[in-house]
Amino acid sequence: MKDYLLISNTKQSKISNNHLDFISAHIEKSTNEKIFYKELSFRKAYEWALPSNNYDLKLKNILTDFQSKHGIDCNFIKNTAKRKKKLLLADMDSTIIKEESLDELARQIGKEKEVSYITNEAMNGRLDFKKALLDRVSILKGHSTDILETLKKNININDGAKELVKTMNVNGSITVLVSGGFTFLTEHLKDVLDFTYTHANRLQIIERETKKFELTGKVEGPILDKNAKLKYLNDYIKKYDISHKDTICVGDGANDIEMIKNASIGVSFSGKTALNKVADIHLNNTNLLGLLYSQGYADSDIIN
Template identity: 45%
Template sequence: MHHALVFSTSKHPSSASDAASWLANLADHYGFLQPVEPPHWLHRGYAAQLICDPDASFDAAGLPHNSEFQALRSHAAQLGLDVNIIPLAGRRKQMLIADMDSTIIASESLDDLATLAGLGDAVTAITQRAMAGEIDFEEALFERVAMLAGKPSSLFDQLIATATPTSGAIDLVQTMRANGAKCYLVSGGFDVITGPVAALCGFHDHHANHMHIADGKILGTVQTPVLDRNAKAGYLAHYCALHGITPSDAATIGDGANDLAMLQAAGMGVAFEGKPLLLSEVAIQLNHTDLKGLLYLQGYQDSDIVHA
């Protein structure tokens, strides 16, 4: 089966001569993938691909544990490049399900809310452990929200005003929508934030947890059942069934342990600046490329992208 070997970056754009140089430097490391075509640009200076025909024993899902590919990825990372290999069959996806915090927006919204409430350090420490998979997500969520009990709900207005989409987020959603894909924002955060973010980016719908508020105060409790990693994978299955497609037709993207199940279930599950757990388990990774990287992985060229 033919695959596309995709090199991309947002941090260190390359000239044609630079690209020729790093491709030459990396050639010894990707030869095992058996290139059959010369490289060409998807986005000049930012993304290039070459078509490969690896032998029948090649296992794309096993790349996190493939020593040859990991050596290639390590050498590319030293040049500020991501490298991923994608089957050409079914490459453009018909659905996107994206995490919000530290993926579609640049920060963790609950941490930002806690900072506004004067509780930033205590809450952030718990968030970091939860996203790394060191402590139970639901337990961590309840503990952090309880700290906010009695704080004014007007803090949400400040939070919404400062929520910043990650570079490439709007381009990603708008381009996939323009090409017929259904796009959903599914977050372990809170619906009071996902609603405005989904509207800004152009998602078809959004799902998140709900924090209880009464009389202008945060009550410190969360509606159950909690939207956790299993629920995220459940939304993937739900929307695939709704639209008559399979998970192999979908792309998912996220950064934390809470995203692992939906990343592993989708045809194109992408760890975006992922936590160590994801880097050890997820084959497709964007560590040096903004969210337009998910478009390059699908074969979109710069001329195809709907720029925000």
């Protein structure tokens, strides 16, 4: 069985032959084997298949320094099962999309500063997620649902999201968008990106006599938090009779910790410190294609 070292940077085509030679030389010193790299994406992603556990702490420390110096993500991937995973769970805000959706709704009503502060504290694990969510949603009370439609038109999908979902779908995987955000946006993204399933919180809406719809400042039903995300992971594992070893999850904040900890590959996507502590893979210089590269997909396998 092999482990893998993946290096990647999709922001710039910057991985050079000198970088590859440097890493190959240190792998040889660490393993006493000459191991050749595989190109997954020209100048953007490369991997080495390593003998399991036959590489030392010194190599890891060298790659940590290399990563900091060159802005190239370096990640070790434990090969515990088939590399191509059967189940993807992805967070939405600051992961599949660039924005924090509640912050953007608050921006439209002139409340961005106070809402974004609470968002940041919650995503770093310094505030209880449920309370932080309800406090932020309450600020929307009395506002027209037009702000929801405006946000749907203006969100920016992160690079690699479309290819990630489409490629995994075509290869028979189940793709799930699971968010502490809201159904009005996750259902929109399900249609745009073709996720198999979506789960999120539902904003309460009322109809006025004027036939206009407005937000009550409340959420319907139980709050979807980090424990709910873990439950969905386990539910889909059971539903499709697959192993934890066949799962990959991605997120950016404290609300993603439980599903990231319990996936075969847990990915922190430009994540907060609290999530970085438990994630297997950290993507800071690589877009969402990094999830495909971590499963051994090359550019020639990826569907646009």
